[in-house]
Amino acid sequence: MGKTTAEKIFASHLVDEPFPGTKVLKLDVVMCHEITTPIAIADLMARGKDRVFDPSKIKAVIDHVTPSKDTKTATQAKMLRDWARRHNIKDFFDVGQNGVCHALFPEKGFIRPGYTVIMGDSHTCTHGAFGAFAAGVGTTDLEVGILKGVCAFREPKTIRVNLNGSLPAGVFAKDVILYVIGQLGVNGATDRVIEFRGPVVEAMTMESRMTLCNMAIEAGGTSGICMPDMVTVEFLWPFISDQYPAKEAALADFHRWCSDDDACYEQVFDFDLSALEPIVTFGYKPDQVKSARELAGTPVDQVYLGSCTNGRLEDLRVAANILKGNKIAPNVRGILSPATPKIYRDALAEGIIDIFMEAGFCVTNPTCGACLGMSNGVLAEGEVCASTTNRNFMGRMGKGGMVHLMSPATSAATALEGVIADPRKYL
Numbered sequence: 001m002g003k004t005t006a007e008k009i010f011a012s013h014l015v016d017e018p019f020p021g022t023k024v025l026k027l028d029v030v031m032c033h034e035i036t037t038p039i040a041i042a043d044l045m046a047r048g049k050d051r052v053f054d055p056s057k058i059k060a061v062i063d064h065v066t067p068s069k070d071t072k073t074a075t076q077a078k079m080l081r082d083w084a085r086r087h088n089i090k091d092f093f094d095v096g097q098n099g100v101c102h103a104l105f106p107e108k109g110f111i112r113p114g115y116t117v118i119m120g121d122s123h124t125c126t127h128g129a130f131g132a133f134a135a136g137v138g139t140t141d142l143e144v145g146i147l148k149g150v151c152a153f154r155e156p157k158t159i160r161v162n163l164n165g166s167l168p169a170g171v172f173a174k175d176v177i178l179y180v181i182g183q184l185g186v187n188g189a190t191d192r193v194i195e196f197r198g199p200v201v202e203a204m205t206m207e208s209r210m211t212l213c214n215m216a217i218e219a220g221g222t223s224g225i226c227m228p229d230m231v232t233v234e235f236l237w238p239f240i241s242d243q244y245p246a247k248e249a250a251l252a253d254f255h256r257w258c259s260d261d262d263a264c265y266e267q268v269f270d271f272d273l274s275a276l277e278p279i280v281t282f283g284y285k286p287d288q289v290k291s292a293r294e295l296a297g298t299p300v301d302q303v304y305l306g307s308c309t310n311g312r313l314e315d316l317r318v319a320a321n322i323l324k325g326n327k328i329a330p331n332v333r334g335i336l337s338p339a340t341p342k343i344y345r346d347a348l349a350e351g352i353i354d355i356f357m358e359a360g361f362c363v364t365n366p367t368c369g370a371c372l373g374m375s376n377g378v379l380a381e382g383e384v385c386a387s388t389t390n391r392n393f394m395g396r397m398g399k400g401g402m403v404h405l406m407s408p409a410t411s412a413a414t415a416l417e418g419v420i421a422d423p424r425k426y427l
């Protein structure tokens, strides 16, 4: 019997099985940010265990609220900063170099096919786009990870989602994942790995695959996973070119992590996406989805472009193409947070930032900020935001505020009209 990618990673990283089904895995990367890691640090210090297993395998960033907005967030940032210095963690990203963790760490080339990755953050599943097993964990697991470089998991079963056909114009990875979550439901993949397969994924850039895997958790999934292929090799090539004689050799090496043809899945879904429309959420759960066409005309107060889901260069490009030469509606505020400094600078160099500013957008520094209602665009009570983020929970972007999740294209069209709009008319 063949193995899935997740099964291969579990088998190759297994160090112990203390109880049947509970597997302790060796970790390749432990990622840290300033909201959850300081809690782990404080506890480790209190227990006299202020140590790290391997500073080169720990990556840390201040990203959720940055630069700090008040004493509380400044203290969280300081705890992470002091800890990174104390333990000689070289890959630590502070104000000026920092960006949203799930965009920044892949951009730095920290993730490889076959890796095990944990972080005290639910959207860690994003990194599965590289063919890795990447899972969000709680404080206790994070502490053990930092201290010993291992983590215990119940081995998840894999759900295979075949994305067939090809995406029509104006339809993007975000529409695909919103549609998939709509089909699976918010608990449809609980404690499962979602393996994204098929021609639609194969045609996607790494950025789009990250958008796809990013929201696996919104269907309950432990990790999303895409098969590593030449797209993966091309993305990682600047970081691995000294390790392989040629790209084909890297591809052959990565290929061993792909699921075997005779691997066994708990469930298989087949979706033909050739007629998929732009998708928007309408309620307070990410599986409450309709087409942008059906929701067109719904008023919004703010449009937000950014986050670990859709704050990457290709997202900004798509939105800029729609905004170019136009002004956003007078009733909306437009906010753009490029996800990393590199994305920001590349967007500047391409004239994208100018297009956003000409259209009337406010451009913030790279940060999570508005995505979780902490800074740089918090909603007032009763306000509605069209957003490229991943969660529409009640009050997510501000107490009493409502969020409609959508693609960068749909949010750009919505910004121009001041009401939810179908982006296809701007193509």
Ligand SMILES: CC(C)[C@H](C(=O)O)[C@@H](O)C(=O)O
Residues within 6 Å of the ligand: 035, 036, 064, 120, 121, 122, 123, 136, 372
């Ligand atoms: C702050 C952090 C723990 C949280 C998460 O785990 O997801 C945040 O990133 C979010 O998106 O709500």
Ligand code: SF4
Residues within 6 Å of the ligand: 064, 100, 101, 102, 121, 123, 307, 308, 309, 367, 368, 369, 371, 372, 389, 390
């Ligand atoms: S951008 Fe939003 S979803 Fe992503 S890590 Fe930050 S707060 Fe969480």
